[in-house]
Amino acid sequence: MKLQRIDHVGYAVEDLEAAIAFHERLYGAEVAHRETIETDGVAEALLAIGPSFIQLLTPTRDDSPVAKFLERNGEGVHHIGYGVADIEATFKELQDIGVRLVEDHPRPGSRGCTVAFLHPKHAMGVLVELVEDPTLEGRPYDPPGAASAHPRT
Amino acid sequence: MKLQRIDHVGYAVEDLEAAIAFHERLYGAEVAHRETIETDGVAEALLAIGPSFIQLLTPTRDDSPVAKFLERNGEGVHHIGYGVADIEATFKELQDIGVRLVEDHPRPGSRGCTVAFLHPKHAMGVLVELVEDPTLEGRPYDPPGAASAHPRT
Ligand SMILES: [Co+2]
Ligand SMILES: [Co+2]
Numbered sequence: 001m002k003l004q005r006i007d008h009v010g011y012a013v014e015d016l017e018a019a020i021a022f023h024e025r026l027y028g029a030e031v032a033h034r035e036t037i038e039t040d041g042v043a044e045a046l047l048a049i050g051p052s053f054i055q056l057l058t059p060t061r062d063d064s065p066v067a068k069f070l071e072r073n074g075e076g077v078h079h080i081g082y083g084v085a086d087i088e089a090t091f092k093e094l095q096d097i098g099v100r101l102v103e104d105h106p107r108p109g110s111r112g113c114t115v116a117f118l119h120p121k122h123a124m125g126v127l128v129e130l131v132e133d134p135t136l137e138g139r140p141y142d143p144p145g146a147a148s149a150h151p152r153t
Numbered sequence: 154m155k156l157q158r159i160d161h162v163g164y165a166v167e168d169l170e171a172a173i174a175f176h177e178r179l180y181g182a183e184v185a186h187r188e189t190i191e192t193d194g195v196a197e198a199l200l201a202i203g204p205s206f207i208q209l210l211t212p213t214r215d216d217s218p219v220a221k222f223l224e225r226n227g228e229g230v231h232h233i234g235y236g237v238a239d240i241e242a243t244f245k246e247l248q249d250i251g252v253r254l255v256e257d258h259p260r261p262g263s264r265g266c267t268v269a270f271l272h273p274k275h276a277m278g279v280l281v282e283l284v285e286d287p288t289l290e291g292r293p294y295d296p297p298g299a300a301s302a303h304p305r306t
C-alpha cells in the first residue's frame with residue numbers, strides 16, 4: 001500500500017457557516033463542495049487547499065459520531081484522510097497484515113469517493129480515513145478544477 | 154492570504170523509530186528527511202506522502218512542548234502545516250486582521266523552511282503552522298524529489 005497524497009484534514013466544528021466564514025477570512029479558502037451525509041449524521045463543506053481539502057464537519061443529530069467527538073474534545077482535528085489509488089486492494093492488504101478497520105468493507109464517502117476508516121489504535125491514536133477518488137484516475141496531484149482547464153486525453 | 158497546500162500533518166509520537174517502522178509497514182511511506190531541532194526540543198522524521206509530508210515528532214527533553222503534549226494527550230495529531238507562498242506577507246496580513254501568532258516573527262523551521270505558528274484559539278482549536286518552502290518557488294504541487302528529475306528552466 002502506498003499513500004498518494006494527504007486528501008483532507010477533517011475538522012469537527014460546532015457551526016458550519018461560522019467555520020466556513022472563518023476559513024475564508026483567515027486563509028482565503030473557497031468552498032469546493034457541500035454535502036449532507038444522513039447515515040453519518042454530518043453536514044460537511046470541503047475547502048480547496050491546492051490539491052487537497054479542509055473538510056469541515058458538523059453534526060446533524062445528537063447521536064452522530066461527530067457530535068460525540070465535539071462533546072468530548074471540542075472543536076479540532078477529527079480525522080486525516082489519505083488518498084490511495086485502489087481502496088479495495090488497500091483494504092485487503094491491511095486486513096492481511098492484521099490492521100483493524102472500522103467497517104467490513106470500503107463504503108461510499110463524500111464527493112463520490114470510496115472510503116475506509118482505520119481504528120485509531122491501529123494508526124497511532126489518529127482516526128485515519130483512506131480515500132479513493134474516482135475523478136483522479138492516477139493524477140493525484142492536480143488541484144481541484146484543473147480537469148476542465150486541462151481536459152484528459 | 155491563500156493556502157497553497159497541506160504541507161504536512163505533524164504527529165507527536167513516543168518512539169520515533171517505532172513510528173517510522175509503523176508508517177513504513179502500514180503505508181509504504183519512506184523517510185525523506187530527518188532533523189533534530191534543539192531549540193524546539195524535538196527530533197523529527199518527514200515521510201513523503203505525494204507532495205506533502207507526515208511529520209513524526211518526538212521530544213528530545215522533558216520540557217519540550219511536544220513532551221507536554223504527549224503527557225496531556227498521548228500520541229496523535231499535534232499540528233497541521235499549511236504551505237504559503239510568502240510567509241512574511243502572510244504574517245503581516247494575519248497581524249493586520251488581529252490574529253494572534255505564537256512568535257513575533259516568522260522563524261526557521263525544518264528542511265530550510267520559514268514558519269509561523271497560529272494560536273489554536275485563533276484557528277478553531279487546531280495548532281496551525283504556516284510554511285514557506287524555498288525549494289518550491291511557485292511549484293507547490295511537485296512531489297519531493299521532482300526537482301532533480303525535472304530541472305527548473
Ligand atoms: Co473525511
Ligand atoms: Co511542523
